Amino acid sequence: MLVVGFPVGQLQANCYVLAPxxxxxxxxxxxxxxxxxAVRSHLDQHGLTPEGVLLTHGHFDHVFSAGLLCGAYGIPAWxxxxxxxxxGDPGAALGPEGRQLFEGVSVTVPHELRDLRGATTLEIAGIRFTVHHAPGHTEGSVLFETATEEGGRLLLTGDTLFAGAIGRTDLPGGDHEKILRTLSSRVLSLDDETAVLPGHGPTTTVGRERAANPFLRDLGVPGGTAG
Known part of the structure; x- marks a missing residue:
């Protein structure tokens, strides 16, 4: 599998391109x-054609260009x-002060937004994803898990889990107890070798975070221990 990750924007959020x-x-x-x-450059470099956009959550630093890409290539977003x-309202989840940053800013909304509520699997571009609803950072945060042809597993975590840290929960829609439950049930239940592709910062693994992430060390795994 081809996986290309690169930071974009003022907050250096990680964007990923995945292809078989x-x-x-x-x-x-x-x-x-x-x-x-940046996306176009990587698509051209590797001869790729996008078939869809996946969004781990709705914060502007992760979705701002989704509508432009969807319009340019005639593809849906999930x-x-x-x-x-x-x-369409990027300041809505940032509180009153943050909302002022986007006054007068026009945002292109994807022409076709598809609903991930209740989805457990999703196949796009020949890649089969397991979809995990992962509330905590936001109410609608999700994790996307997939297997590689080489036998590994990848977990795209958005802002739920980072190398050495977890997502903030002080913005509207955030809930610290919920994110801890998500991490326990959706992340720590996975094999240690699962590669974590976070929304900011370097890649890591579930095993590395299980051992060293201070927010995960004291969390239990429902139904037993993975690894």
């Missing part, structure tokens, strides 16, 4: 601010409905 192989279809995950040209309102 070069010169074929692909999926784009979390195209945030100023992502269009998001959990709890977070869909943020795409």
């Amino acid at each position: 192989e070069k010169n074929g279809p692909c999926v784009v995950v979390d195209p945030g601010q100023d992502a269009v040209e 998001i959990h409905p709890e977070d869909a309102y943020m795409i």
Whole structure:
């Protein structure tokens, strides 16, 4: 599997392009601010054609360019409905002070937004994803898990889990207890070798975070211990 990750925008959010192989279809995950040209560059470099956009949650630094990409390539975007309102109103989840940052800013909403509520699997561009609703950072946060042809597993975590940290929960829709439950049930239940592709910062693994992430060390795993 081809996996290309690169930071975009002022907050350096990670955007990912995943494809079974070069010169074929692909999926784009979390195209945030100023992502269009970077995405196009990687698509051209590897001969890829996007078939859809996946959004881990609705914060502007992860969705800002989704509408532009969807319009340019005639493709749909998938998001959990709890977070869909943020795409057209990027200041809505930032509180009163943060909302002022987007006064007068026009945002292009994807022409076709598909609903992830209740979805457990999703196949795009020949890649089969397991979809985990993962509330905590936002009400509509999701994790996308997939297997590689080489036998590994990938987990795209958005802002739910980072290397050495977890997502903030002090913005509207955030809930610290919920994110801890999500991490326990959706992340720590996975094998240690699962590669974690977070929304910011470097990649990591479930095992590394289980051992060293201070927010995970004291969490239990429902039904037993993974690893």
